[in-house]
Structure formats: structure tokens, C-alpha cells
Amino acid sequence: MGSMGTASEIKEKALAMGVRAVGIASVEAINRFAPPGHRPSDMLKGARSVVVLGGGEPTGGAWRTGTNRVLGSIGYNRSQLASAARQLSYFMEERHGYYTIPIPTGDWIGHYPYMSLKVCAEMAGLGTRSMAAGIVLNPQYGLLYFNGAITTMPLPEDGPLEKPVCPHDSCVRLWEKKQTTPCLSSCPDCLSGEIEEGKIHWMEYRQDCCYPRAQTTAMDAFRKLLLEAVNEPEPEQRKAILFGSHFTRAVRSMAYSSELSAQCFNCLKRCPIVMKRVRRLK
């Protein structure tokens, strides 16, 4: 087992690369929840640990933009954490001599991921599931995106947080008064749930409702518009589809790898766990 000193060195390296939070999960703990085919050991033979990186969240100012479109445009950037995960993988191989890979973070096929970053983040103590679509919220930063490195190196695990981050006290009070929370009321189509005795009793998230809002101009929209155009018998109407604003945005999103995901944010815009950091700014 790698020592606590080794784990600290790896974490410090990650933080020095601009990562906001870092935690370590054991593959054994992740495998208790992740199904076969989607486990770290399915990605890397003999994997023992996952170093999970959190960061890339919207700046405080991003939450204060005047329109959803602007927040959707600048609220997420997938490059920084992916770069940190790759750099950390090189570092762990060269410095410690263990096989290491960045977590494959794209979609495996269709809407299914290679593996659940939520489970990894929870098992690494970086946050707990929330009423807002089960998004993992960090106690210090609120919303974080996740990436990381899978390694054959045995490292001391951080383990899950003992206290759930969600619901916030103010949400519990609101629930007791009105049977809703800021996230549930912001998106009643995607979200439903109940709080009982100050804790999440259950939460349901409809990914199919969320998809057109979180990925308004991404790959699925592109394909649907393309099919619409192919099936359109009138040339002028076909032109209206292909030269129209939505298809133009979809093409641009894919060409520049921008505005592809996380284009909504409404369920977290009034979340007190996210906003507590934002409210401290001038």
C-alpha cells in the first residue's frame, strides 16, 4: 500500500495543476456499486485505486450572468480536468512506477458512460448526491465536474463523506413549509423527490427530459435535425432547416467542441450550497 505521504504528494501535484479538490477511492469500494463492464478494473487490468479530480465549475460571476445562454456557454469546459488527469497519469507512472490511465470520460455508446464519475467522486469523499438530478455536490465548492486517473497503485482511500451535503438547512425549512426545494421548483419536468426528517428520502431524475436542455445543440440535436432535413421533400424547407439557427449552432458546437453539454444549470442556479460561495463575492 502506498503511504499517506505518497497519497499527499499525488494530491498536491493535482492541486498544483489547478484542480480544486482531489480524493482517492479504492476500486473495491467503487465496484460495490458499479456494474460489471463499467468498473475501473474493466478499463485497466489490475486497477486498485482511482484518484478523482474535481474542478472546472462555473466562476461566481458565471452564475450572475443575465441569460441562461451565457451561463450555458461559459459554465463548463472539459479541457482543464482532462489535461490534469493525463498529466497526473504520466506523473504517477514515471514517479511511482504503476500503470495509470486517465478515466475515459466520454460516452461509451449512446447515453451510457464508460463508468460513473458520480460513484467515483462519492467514494473519494468529494461530495454526495443531491436532489438536483443526483448531481454530486461538494461541501466547499458546491458544483464540481469530475475526472481522474485509474491506477494499479494501491493507495489509502478517502472514502465517502459521513454527512450528506444536500439538503441545505434552508431547503429543509422550505420543504417543511411548501413541500418543494429550489431545485425541484426550477425544473419540475426533470426532477421529483421528497425530503424526510431533514434528509433526502428519494429523488428521481428524468434524463430524457434533461437532455434537450442540457445538450440543446449537441450531437443528438444535430442528428435529429439532419434526419428532419433528409425527410423533408421541399428543397426550400430543407434549406430553412439546414441553414437555420438551431442547425447552425449544432454544427458550431461540434466543430469547436463547445456548448456540447451542461447548457442548462437551472436546477442549481438557486441551490444554496452552490450559491454560498458566490454570495461572498462583490
Next chain:
Amino acid sequence: MPGFVSIDLYNRYREDVWKLTNAKQRFEPGKTNRGLTDKEIASHLGLTVEEVIEIRCIGENDKICLKTYLDAEKTKEKRFIRPLGKK
């Protein structure tokens, strides 16, 4: 490259596959609720994994109508606006 699935097979199993995926996710602390993997769905419905993957992928696009994408911006902006009197 996997072959294309027949549209008859797709139509027959679309709803069954969809119900078993993670399109609707439930979280209850202390309980393990999750959508099934393609392999698990295949075993459940007596299909091959390749057939399930194709049916799921087509269904993920088919089940969400184009209008919801076209209307999404308006819906999001409407919900984004802070209620009057709030900071």
C-alpha cells in the same frame, strides 16, 4: 462495426429496453437503484448485447422529440429569470 438492427425488432423491443435503461434515475440513500447495463438488458429480454445497444441508441434519439430541442432555449431562459423582488 455492428450491423444495423431491423426496424421490426426495434419497434418490438423499444419500450422494453427503454424501461430498463438509466433514462429515469432514482436515488434513495442506502439503496442501490440503477439502470441495467446493455449486457444485463440483453440477458433480461433474451436479446444479444449488440441488438440491445442498437435499440437503446436509436431509442435515445427517437424518444426525445425534435420540438423539445427547438423549444429548450425559450424554456431555459424563462426559468432562468429571477422572480421580481429577489436579488
